Amino acid sequence: MKRKKLDENLIPLIGKEKQIIGFEKKEKIHIKGLLHSAVSVFIFNIEKNLMLQKRSSKKYHSSLLWTNTCCSHPRKNESVLKAAHRCLIEEMGFDCFLEQKFSFIYHEYLSNGLIENELDHVFVGYYEKSPVINFKEVDNWKWISLNELIKNIHICPNSYTIWFKIIIKNYLSQLKCIEI
Numbered sequence: 001m002k003r004k005k006l007d008e009n010l011i012p013l014i015g016k017e018k019q020i021i022g023f024e025k026k027e028k029i030h031i032k033g034l035l036h037s038a039v040s041v042f043i044f045n046i047e048k049n050l051m052l053q054k055r056s057s058k059k060y061h062s063s064l065l066w067t068n069t070c071c072s073h074p075r076k077n078e079s080v081l082k083a084a085h086r087c088l089i090e091e092m093g094f095d096c097f098l099e100q101k102f103s104f105i106y107h108e109y110l111s112n113g114l115i116e117n118e119l120d121h122v123f124v125g126y127y128e129k130s131p132v133i134n135f136k137e138v139d140n141w142k143w144i145s146l147n148e149l150i151k152n153i154h155i156c157p158n159s160y161t162i163w164f165k166i167i168i169k170n171y172l173s174q175l176k177c178i179e180i
Contacts, residue, residue, distance in 0.1 A: 011073040012037040014119045023076050030061065033107070033115030036073065039084040040163060041098065041123045042175060043069040045143060051131065052149075053091065054140040055161070061114050064139060067161040080121040088125075092141070093132030098123040102174045108162045120163060124175055146172070 010023040014035045029036045043051040051069045055062055072087035074080050081098065089095050103121045110116060133141055144152075153160055153168060167175075 010076040012076070018119060026073060027060070030110075030114040030116070033117045035105070035117045035119065037080065038071065038073050038118040038120045038163075039080050039087065039123060040071045040120050040167065041069045041084050041088055041125065043088075043092075043096070043125050043127050045126065045128050047143075047145075049143040049145050050149060051092075051127070052142055052144055053133070053138045056135065056137050056139050058136060061110050061112055062161045065161045066159055067164040068167070070137075071161075071163070081123070084121070084123045091134055091137040093134065094127060094129065096125040096127045098125040102171060104166075104171065106163065106166050108166075110162065116162060118163065120167075122167060122171065122175070 009025050011026050011029065012020040013022045013024055013029070014037055015021040020037070024034060024036070028034075045051070052066050053069060054066050055064060057063050070087045070091040072083055072091075074083035078086070081100065084098050084100075085095055088098070101122050101124050103119060105117075105119050107115070107117045131141055150168065153165060157165065
């Protein structure tokens with residue numbers, strides 16, 4: 001059991017060729033700004049609305065900000081696809097078919113002095129029901145149209161996570177889920 005818990009705290013470090021070059025604790029990675037692997041999941045319904053989550057106040061960064069349906073880091077010896085399914089189940093209380101649409105690297109400084117430097121793998125899925133959120137991970141959730149979301153990000157940009165704004169601004173067409 002102790003070994004499993006240790007592995008849960010280790011996430012993949014990424015090299016210049018986008019390959020795994022080692023593992024490190026999540027907190028240390030965000031303090032030093034080391035390039036690491038991440039997953040972001042976007043769940044849409046039949047009306048092409050996006051399920052957003054508001055991150056828990058207990059998160060050590062980006063707490064109480066709105067973001068994509070869920071996001072996490074792969075653990076040691078866990079594929080990005082398995083990590084995406086795991087975080088969907090752990091945070092939102094359901095699972096569905098997921099398709100990886102793209103990945104990208106970004107490097108940003110957070111307001112609390114931490115650094116995001118991620119190779120983010122973006123997945124899309126479809127689901128019609130309400131989630132059963134884990135209040136340790138998620139404060140709230142809602143469905144929103146992409147047009148309304150884009151307006152809201154322009155009006156209140158500080159209400160959204162950095163990675164989410166990057167995806168919406170630069171990669172929305174690659175989600176291939178809606179014409180806007």
